[in-house]
Amino acid sequence: MSETKNIKEMSVEEKLRALFDLQLIDSRLDEIRNTRGELPLEVEDLKDDVIQMETRIQKIVDESKGLEEEIKLKKEVIKNAEALIKKYTKQQDNVRNNREFDALAKEVEYQGLEIELAEKRIREFNIKIEQKNAQVSEAEANLVAKKEHLGHKQAELETIVKDTEKEENLLIKLSEEYAQNIEERLIKAYSRIRTSVKNGLAVVPVERGASAGSYFTIPPQRQMDIAQRKKIITDEHSGRILVDLELAEEERAKMDEIIKG
Template identity: 75%
Template sequence: MAKKDQQKEMSVEEKLRALYDLQLIDSRLDEIRNTRGELPLEVEDLSDDVAQMETRIHKIDDEIKELDGEIKLKKEAIKNSEALMKKYTKQQDNVRNNREFDSLAKEVEYQELEIQLSEKRIKEFNAKIDHKKQIQEEINTKLDSMKSHLDHKKSELDAIIKETEKEEAFLIKKSEEFSGILDERLFKAYTRIRSNMKNGLAVVPVHRDASVGSFFTIPPQRQMDIAQRKKIISDEHSGRILVDGELAQEEKEKIEALLKG
């Protein structure tokens, strides 16, 4: 039979039972997820921190490679300057006048200055590399500690998930089944009310003349209307859907039996 036909044939009482069944199942899902506490967020945050640190280490690696490249260029420049010095010194032996000799001497002096400048730059680059390696070492120490902490948190979370995954999968399936038999308008109302409640309770029974979790007394006539199950009634203070205690107990026993399998 089509879902639409099933919904049309559902009585108000059947809708109330389906709503409360859905509430019981979703509440149990909430309990399971609450046992994980802040662990999923902690794992996510730690994973992000580890990724950021690894990115920073790779960036420092690239910076060190760049500095090594600069050192290599400066060493090549020194070699070129030394070669030119030899060339100009040799040419001084064959000059015809003092002017040529002085010109070559200036070229030799210029190359000496170039070598000194390159050596100074190499020193600076090496100092930067040492500093970056020191930072990298500190980050690596922190990263190892963070990875160890992340592994511990992941193991902790995995253990909790493994312990409840079978029940959670079953509950999700049942939640989909019960929500599927409700008409769209009613399911949307349930979802909206549930999202507005800190404890996620959208459907609650009447207990001791008040809805569960409320201190406001429900008038006797309204309690009678709720017990008759002829229409869907909401709590005027919280907006939650109300069911009578007897129906709630019957459905609670039914769902408990279902979960025990």
């Protein structure tokens, strides 16, 4: 069984005031977070870039180590071939006929070719290692620059967060507290409207005969209904919840005092 909020009965005016208070809190939170702009995303992107560059460098280093291992194996091939050449050359001194001598000569020739091929591979591997070392040097230089850029951006973000952290934490707490005192149906409507409009304004006052941020005039009778605060009225064009300007100014003054402490 789901837990329900224990909310006292509120008049329509109290609901309107509570919703507008919540809007003021959330709008201030939006302002604070907007001061960070794209910085949080930029920092995350830079972190990803650093990780990718480090992974790429490690991959090249591992490939170089693999080539070094190949060189060791080829040197072992050369060592074994040289030992066999020495062995076969010595055996040629004790052959009984030309056929045995020629067979040993072919073995010596074959081992000589093995040495040539191994030496060729070693030269190729060394060239590749030099190329990979150059790639690592270039990538490490880029990585240093990227990390430095990331450090600057992180410091910039941390400064902004530090400057607003206390107020932001207070506003988050207030937003949660005020939301808990509003019935779930209204909170859902409020959240839905906030996410559907660009500036996050779900509750707005009527100013100069129109809802704030709108160019559509509200009929005089409807303005009177809003001012009476007897029912919750929404703007038929934007879907925003409407409050009268007097109520809005009263709540702004009240919330300014609360937020300033």
